[in-house]
Amino acid sequence: MVKCNRSSCSEQAVINVTAAYCKDHFIDYFESKAAATIKKYRLINKNDKIVVACSGGKDSTTVLYLLNKWFGNVTALAIDEGIPGYRNVTLEDLRSFCSRNKIPLKVLSYKDAFGFSLHEALKKVSVLPCNICGTLRRYLLNAAAKGFTKIATGHNLDDEAQSIMMNFMKGNLELAARLGPVTGVVMDGKFVPRIKPLYFCHEKEVAAYAFLQNFGIRFNECPHSRISFRAAVRDFLNDLEQQLPGTKQNIINNFLKLLPRLKKKYAAVADIAHCSSCGEPSSNELCKACVYVNSLKESAPTAAAAAAIAKF
Numbered sequence: 001m002v003k004c005n006r007s008s009c010s011e012q013a014v015i016n017v018t019a020a021y022c023k024d025h026f027i028d029y030f031e032s033k034a035a036a037t038i039k040k041y042r043l044i045n046k047n048d049k050i051v052v053a054c055s056g057g058k059d060s061t062t063v064l065y066l067l068n069k070w071f072g073n074v075t076a077l078a079i080d081e082g083i084p085g086y087r088n089v090t091l092e093d094l095r096s097f098c099s100r101n102k103i104p105l106k107v108l109s110y111k112d113a114f115g116f117s118l119h120e121a122l123k124k125v126s127v128l129p130c131n132i133c134g135t136l137r138r139y140l141l142n143a144a145a146k147g148f149t150k151i152a153t154g155h156n157l158d159d160e161a162q163s164i165m166m167n168f169m170k171g172n173l174e175l176a177a178r179l180g181p182v183t184g185v186v187m188d189g190k191f192v193p194r195i196k197p198l199y200f201c202h203e204k205e206v207a208a209y210a211f212l213q214n215f216g217i218r219f220n221e222c223p224h225s226r227i228s229f230r231a232a233v234r235d236f237l238n239d240l241e242q243q244l245p246g247t248k249q250n251i252i253n254n255f256l257k258l259l260p261r262l263k264k265k266y267a268a269v270a271d272i273a274h275c276s277s278c279g280e281p282s283s284n285e286l287c288k289a290c291v292y293v294n295s296l297k298e299s300a301p302t303a304a305a306a307a308a309i310a311k312f
Contacts, residue, residue: 002016002020003020004020004021004022004025005019005020005021005025006021006022006025009022009025011023011024011025014026014208014212015208017029017202017204017205017208023212026208026209026212027209027212027213030201030205030208030209031066033200033201033205034066034197034198034201035070036200037181037196037197037198037199037200038197041181041182041195041199043150043152043181043182043195043196043197044067044071044150044195047149048071048149048150049073049147049148049149049150050067050071050073050074050075050148050149050150050151050152051074051075051076051077051144051145051148051150051151051152051192052064052067052074052075052076052077052151052152052153053077053078053079053141053151053152053153053154053194054076054077054078054094054105054154055078055090055094055154056078056089056090056091056092056093056094056097056217057090057154057217057219057220058154058206058207058210058215058217058219059154059155059156059159059198059203059206060153060154061093061094061097061154061210061215061217062154062198062206062209062210062213062215063152063153063154063197063198064076064097064098064103064152065097065101065213065215066197067152067197068101068103074103074152075103075104075105075106075148076094076098076103076104076105076106077105077106077107077108077141077144077145077151078091078094078105078106078107078108079107079108079109079110079137079140079141080107080108080109080110080111081109081110081117081118081133081136081137082109082110082111082116082117082118082119082120083117083118083119083222083223083224084119085223086220086222086223089218089220090217090218090220091107093216093217093218096216097215097216097217100216106144108140108144110136110140113140114136114293114296114297115297116296116297118132118133118136121292121296124296125292125295125296127292128227128228128229129224129227129228130224130225130228130229130230132292133224135288135289135292136289136292136293139280139287139288139289142190142191142192142280142281143280145192146190146192148192149192149193150192150193150194150195151192151193151194151195152194152195152196152197153194153195153196154198154206155196155198155199156198156199156201156202156203156205156206157198157199157200157201157202157203157248157249157252158202158203158234158237158248159203160179160196160199160252161237161248161251161252162230162233162234162237163176163179163230164176164179164251164252164255165233165236165237165251166229166230166233167179169233173262173266174266176255176262177259177262177263177265177266177267179255179259180196180199180256180259180263181195181196181199182194182195182196183195183196185263185266185267190274190279190280190281191272191281199252200252202248207219237251273285275287275289275290277290278290
């Protein structure tokens with residue numbers, strides 16, 4: 001039987017991450033890591049009004065729990081893309097969690113905002129599901145978060161390492177410059193900053209925390225994720241991590257050394273404009289959300305999305 005590594009503890013270890021921990025000491029270790037990230041990068045101040053982008057999965061539920069525990073006055077915001085057998089299940093878990101913890105929950109769907117679900121859209125356009133879904137999801141999160149000062153997301157260390165490698169592999173240094181514990185390169189009045197409290201937490205640590213805290217989630221995975229570029233990079237990094245433990249952490253550590261220079265370089269040439277159709281931040285005349293929606297129906301998302309968001 002492996003004992004907890006804390007010198008004063010004689011309890012049996014339940015997980016071995018950087019060291020072996022019993023349940024209580026692992027929870028303390030995990031929460032201290034997230035709290036240190038918030039403090040070091042000044043992710044939250046006392047005047048912030050925080051909305052948590054929630055899927056009902058382990059990562060976003062963990063962020064929601066911690067920020068509600070530490071700061072209170074948080075709101076959960078979920079986007080229902082319309083993925084049969086998946087999103088309806090995670091939303092059921094999320095509603096139950098928010099009800100038990102008395103956390104306000106707002107749900108906005110593609111169907112209400114755009115007139116079609118992701119499932120319906122994929123029957124009409126030939127595009128990778130994650131491409132159109134990610135674009136429309138980010139659009140609605142930003143639009144629905146107006147009035148809040150920060151959007152907290154559940155991105156963990158594994159997610160960030162994948163994003164870094166994806167952008168490097170594609171040569172997208174400008175997109176890489178937007179990464180980090182706080183996203184973005186320049187401020188824009190219509191863009192709500194994203195923060196990542198779990199930035200230095202490994203995915204397996206988040207999963208263990210959610211399980212040990214008995215959040216009541218089912219650890220489902222989107223059925224479309226397996227065919228994405230991210231899935232290929234994830235599997236590559238997981239294999240490499242097995243052969244060379246610490247690979248993901250090294251990617252993060254070295255990227256953070258480069259990040260200030262990347263942000264400075266691309267902040268100097270950043271040209272933040274606004275979509276001529278919906279008014280949301282965009283680097284082109286039409287934002288990608290409007291381009292996708294225009295290809296699926298005659299009207300841009302402006303009126304439908306505004307009406308759906310107004311119901312909040």
